[in-house]
Amino acid sequence: NTKHAHLTPTEHIPFDTLRTTLAHIFERHGTSAAVAAVLADNCASAERDGAHSHGVFRIPGYLSTLASGWVDGHAIPRVQDMAPGFLSVDACNGFAQPAYMMAYDALVAKARANGIALLAIHNSHHFAALWPDVEPLARDGLVALALVNSMACVVPSGGTKALFGTNPIAFAAPRAGHDPLVFDLATSAMAHGDVQIAAREGRPLPEGFGVDCNGQPTTDPRAVLDGGALLPFGGLHSSYKGSALSMMVELLAAALTGGHFSFEFDWRGHSGAQTPHTGELIIAIDPAKSQGRGFAQRCEDLVRAMAGAGQQRLPGERRYRQRAQSLREGVALPAATWAELQRLAQA
Ligand code: NDP
Ligand code: PYC
Known part of the structure; x- marks a missing residue:
């Protein structure tokens, strides 16, 4: 690969x-x-x-x-208990992960007590992969979903200008006797980081991933980075699917948490700033409330069936x-x- x-x-x-x-x-x-x-x-x-x-x-x-000076590396997040199943964290213009760490134990306790709990982080910067935010929850026996929005560099389906972020979704579920089942994917055709790496290595992008500053299709990663944009994932005929998921991420990671949409923050006054100032939502579900240990076994059943159907590898x-x-x-x-x-x- x-x-x-x-x-x-x-x-x-x-x-x-x-x-x-x-x-x-x-x-x-x-x-x-x-x-x-x-x-x-x-x-x-x-x-x-x-x-x-x-x-x-x-x-x-x-x-x-x-x-x-765009982000506060010394921020001390503020955790608020909003409801039996709802925690809110103001990251105070710091990074999302320390805010998450501060609330992690409370999120797990609430999920176990109520069956489901969510952690809404706002005023935060996320510049990282999302799977580290869900894998530990699955190791603690919970089913987890995380969503984070980023910076306007993705054109919504049928649109002409960048509006959405690359907006990843990560999911993790406990498996009986195995590492958790985890996926973590950008809702854009490609992560922005991978466009940067392609540009650095002089590699073209696949067809149908990006447009240049005039909205014309391009495979040149530099054209995407210099005023162009990415398309939502799904390919030419199905990008409306990636676009709908990206829209959902904007709503859940930003509108629901109190964070900025990907198009809302303005970092132009901070030369060198690269971290999106947005929000993140993490949902934790305790499967013991319905299937008990059975859920992890059902996960195994599905994995076996997928292998039986010919899937070569798991996410x-x-x-x-x-x-x-x-x-x-x-x-x-x-x-x-x-x-x-x-x-x-x-x-
Ligand atoms: P990929 O397309 O590389 O992978 C997406 C998922 O699909 C992974 O779980 C991967 O598993 C799985 N996968 C890949 N190939 C196969 C295959 N052939 N069969 C089965 N499963 C497969 O990820 P993206 O490029 O979309 O995202 C890369 C990273 O960028 C993510 O970690 C994401 O969180 C991060 N990102 C962060 C943002 C932010 O704002 N913080 C914004 C956008 C992206 P595996 O990992 O095992 O390869
Ligand atoms: O790779 O798209 C990306 C990304 C955006 C913010 C952090 N990573």
Whole structure:
């Protein structure tokens, strides 16, 4: 899979070493130690799992954003208990993940008490993969759904200008005797991070993924990044499906939480800012309230049936495989990238 291939991996870094180095980088470039620990774990985990578009590739974007004053790296989130099944967190212009961590235990307790609970985060910045926000809930026995909106770079179906974000949806469910079943997908034809990587590597995009600044179809990633836009996923004839899901993400991650829509925030006064200032919704469901341990077994039944129907691999399977390899051999990084990370950790 070339999308996830590394450029000449030449160093294998123990996961803990990578995570500690990233924490030093965040702390030295404008976050509290607590925020640094959460972001470093998230970013190192993405790299470990081969989720390269949201691994160490994101470090320059985090640092330029912190330097621009667009995000508060020292924010202390405020958690509010709104109702038996509803928590709200004001991230106070900080990152979404520390806000989530602060409310995680309360979300799990509410889901177990009520059968379902949701966590609405607003005034937050999410610059990462979404699966780390759902996988732990499934490991705690819950079914989880997370949605986050990003920045206006996707044209709604049939439209002419960018309005939606790349707006991922992540889902996780416990499986009997196996790692949770997880998917995490952008509702755009491609994640913006992957467009940036294609541009950096000089690779064209597939047909039907993007338009240029004149709204004309293009396979040039630079044209998409320089005033162009992505299309919702679903291909030429079914992009209305991705568009409807993206619309739902805007409503649930922004309107419901009190966050900005992807088209609403204005970062032009903060040169170097890259993190979307939006919202995130996480829903946790306790399957024990209906099927008890039976749900995880039913999940197994479905997985077996999918394999029987010929599905070659499960979503999340590539990540788990890469995770096991990285934990065995170290996280593969180009030597120059690792040297630069070490330099930033001292800078
Ligand atoms: P992909 O298209 O790479 O993968 C989407 C999902 O499909 C994954 O769960 C993947 O599993 C699974 N999958 C891929 N190929 C197959 C296959 N052949 N058979 C079965 N399952 C498959 O992800 P995207 O490019 O859409 O998104 C990349 C990342 O970007 C995500 O982590 C997303 O959260 C992040 N993102 C973050 C945003 C933000 O605002 N914070 C905005 C947009 C995207 P596997 O992981 O095992 O490959
Ligand atoms: O890859 O589309 C993306 C993205 C947006 C914000 C963070 N990642």
